[in-house]
Amino acid sequence: MKLLFASDLDQTLIYSRRSMGSEVEEDELKEVERVEGKPQSFMTEKSQAALWSLGESTVFLPVTTRTQAQYERVTGIYEGEEPPQFAVTSNGAVILENGVPIREWSDRIRKQCVSRKTIIQELMPEVERHFSEDWVLRVREADDWFVYLIIDRERFPEENLGFYTETFRKIGWEMSLQGRKLYLMPESITKAGAMEYVKERIQADYVIAAGDSLLDRCLLESADVGILPAHGEAARSDIPMPEHIEITEKQGIKAGEEILERLAEVSCQFDK
Numbered sequence: 001m002k003l004l005f006a007s008d009l010d011q012t013l014i015y016s017r018r019s020m021g022s023e024v025e026e027d028e029l030k031e032v033e034r035v036e037g038k039p040q041s042f043m044t045e046k047s048q049a050a051l052w053s054l055g056e057s058t059v060f061l062p063v064t065t066r067t068q069a070q071y072e073r074v075t076g077i078y079e080g081e082e083p084p085q086f087a088v089t090s091n092g093a094v095i096l097e098n099g100v101p102i103r104e105w106s107d108r109i110r111k112q113c114v115s116r117k118t119i120i121q122e123l124m125p126e127v128e129r130h131f132s133e134d135w136v137l138r139v140r141e142a143d144d145w146f147v148y149l150i151i152d153r154e155r156f157p158e159e160n161l162g163f164y165t166e167t168f169r170k171i172g173w174e175m176s177l178q179g180r181k182l183y184l185m186p187e188s189i190t191k192a193g194a195m196e197y198v199k200e201r202i203q204a205d206y207v208i209a210a211g212d213s214l215l216d217r218c219l220l221e222s223a224d225v226g227i228l229p230a231h232g233e234a235a236r237s238d239i240p241m242p243e244h245i246e247i248t249e250k251q252g253i254k255a256g257e258e259i260l261e262r263l264a265e266v267s268c269q270f271d272k
């Protein structure tokens with residue numbers, strides 16, 4: 001029997017100083033990512049130890065919206081030199097196998113995006129039409145797959161979020177607001193789709209998924225057990241929650257610990 005642990009990284013397993021919350025002591029922290037020489041993301045020592053010592057029957061699959069290059073900076077989620085065999089990056093547009101993107105998978109996603117006209121060139125005029133306001137600080141493209149806006153949260157008209165979400169969904173783009181980033185994601189690029197591919201490849205019998213944002217919703221829905229950190233965008237949304245999705249009691253970096261404790265409970269049954 002094989003258990004697949006498909007998990008988002010940022011604000012699920014790893015945390016920046018801004019997002020970790022106040023319940024953690026400095027000496028509990030382990031640095032897991034460095035950007036331009038500075039520590040950027042952390043786990044607690046307890047979480048890291050749990051993640052490094054998963055049972056033999058458990059396969060860890062990082063499933064992140066980070067691009068491949070951004071993902072490769074996160075070296076503290078595995079022990080030693082060997083990253084997980086598979087990783088999902090760019091929100092599901094890319095699957096890495098031993099560090100190399102699976103061409104056939106990304107080609108398939110690209111074809112879907114082109115045929116549904118959900119490509120960045122088609123999106124940009126709409127972004128300019130709706131988001132000309134002063135709260136958009138920068139517009140970033142992620143490896144030609146999707147777009148995210150760096151926004152000024154103070155000035156962002158939160159009350160219009162529902163309207164924006166509906167407007168962009170009509171033209172095939174899903175929206176997710178995470179801190180200062182507002183993501184616009186083609187409907188064909190999903191974490192669930194990529195996870196299903198890996199599940200099939202490794203012949204997993206059971207899936208536990210974790211993730212904090214609306215982009216993780218589909219991943220949790222297609223798992224056998226889904227875990228939502230209580231602090232996340234998805235836990236706060238009013239979309240009804242299926243029964244197999246649990247919400248953590250703790251928030252911030254301690255929610256990460258709770259997820260890995262829950263995983264350990266299930267995973268030890270698979271090793272019996």
Ligand SMILES: [Mg+2]
Nearest residue numbers: 008010011212
């Ligand atoms: Mg996240």
